[in-house]
Amino acid sequence: MIPLRRAWPVAVLVILAIAPFLTANPFYQRVAALVVLAAISASAWNVIGGYAGQISFGHSIYFGIGAYASLLLFGRFGLPPIAGAPLGIVASFVVSLIIGPPTFRLRGHYFSMGTFAIAALAEILVVNWKFAGGAIGLMGPAMPRSLADLLFRNSLPYYAIFLAVLALLLALTHLMQRSRMGFYLRAIGAGERAAESLGVPVQRYKLYALLISGAFTALAGSLYAVMIGFVDPESGFGILISVNMVVIAALGGVGTLFGPLAGAIILVPLQETTNALLGGSGTGAAYVAYGLIIMLIARFSPGGLAELWPLINRNGRRRAA
């Protein structure tokens, strides 16, 4: 018999796989797809921000690159948007190699602020980039030309695609957790100087983590563009895109395998319902709530929900702080 600890992740995935098929309501199905999409980018952020403890506010760059790669290939060359996914991933590697080494010399707040500045710079550059639509942004195909355009009326096909990507990312993260790299990253997160003194190649492993993290964030951006069919500088490169990933991961628990997914399951429906109730995202009420949630987590439970888990599950082991 499989021990419970091994079985429950599988159970989670099975429940996720069938959940949206139980409802015929298109709003719920759409929210379900968005939950999984948010879980992908937050889990990707978690690799560098959670395990390695490098709190990046610059991940909107990767998300934007993925989204823009998809819609640029469609808009300028008529290719199906999903073709932009590999391009976005390659571009994310280039970006990681450029911004990784200089920002990794910064620690703590300095790293966060540095990545924040780079993301702000990227957003301004994109606004002024005429070829990529400037401030107006880019559109996806209005009508499906073939199946390759991945244009569905229903959100369920997107849900299935996103879930497959999430499963791949979580499987990779799980393998990484148990590998040498997982130990190195956690050592870096716990204390960079100490890790370095024990012989961990700190800069190299932070770069590996950023490469993985950036690639999956870019993929999430491409998938977003495929599903939504529109991106502008704010919805691709805006600072709130980064904030979303940080909050979702922090709520669920940074540096844990399922933390970001748990955070997404709670926060995304909250955000979507607030927006639906208050009419559009223009009011910003959702972000006031976001800000309050962030402050409450920071003040009372910096480990996120994962920190509270052992309190309700006596068999769980308390994660070392």
Add this chain to the structure above:
Amino acid sequence: MILLQLVSDGLQLGAVYALFSSGLTLIWGMMNVMNFAHGQFVMLAMYVAFFCFTLLKVGPAFFVPLAAVGLFGFGVVVYLLLVRHVMRGPMLAQIISTFGLALVLQYSALWAFSANFVSLPTTLVGGVYDLGGVRLSAARLLAGATAIALTAGMHLLLTRTDLGSRMLAVSEDRVAAALVGIRPDPMQALAWGLGAAATGVAGGLIALFFYVSPDVGNSFTLLAFVTVCLGGFGSVPGALLAGLVIGVVESFSAYWLGPATKDVVVYGLFVALLWVRPQGMFGRA
């Protein structure tokens, strides 16, 4: 002549940057906690100025001190309720706490005041002086001069007074300061109050010649960060010099490249700085 004009414009704006950045350097240098909501503090002060003028019909002689006092109180409250509890917690908590505060302030302002740009009438502090062909607007001159005076005052407070020595002692070593009878908490609350009061004055002054909107804060946060990095952490004279430099750089790049790209130059300068001197231009390694 245009060069002189650009330099003088840049210096006057830069002095105001220096003022709110010295607030950040105080907070940061004192307790090694970044305030991601610093620009939003400036935004709040700008709204204080705007509403004082439109509702009460009072001028800067009233609303600048009011914004300073109001923000001082706000800074102390933020320290007592939030920062005090997270500053010795995990890095994640320290970083995201003030970021959350920034979101709350910015989007509450959006909710309450709408996204519209508003501004004070330019005639509030009217008049333009001509100094050998260089035009100086009275509003910017007032802002620049006040900012320089207050930044200098903050430096003197820290280095020449007993209170300043006590604050520096706490920033140097909290435990050792406590051992010689300095209670750390009031000192750090005071540092937050003073840092926030600096944004209060700066915001009130900037509102004289700059539009007010809920999202002006983000660029101020980044400007303050760049200034503090350039000037060296915890150094008020460094922040003053760096603020002036950034003001001039901005005014030149806005003239040559257009207003839309002036931020690109400042942030680009900062990213370049990270490459070559991560410890800051005047900072020590």
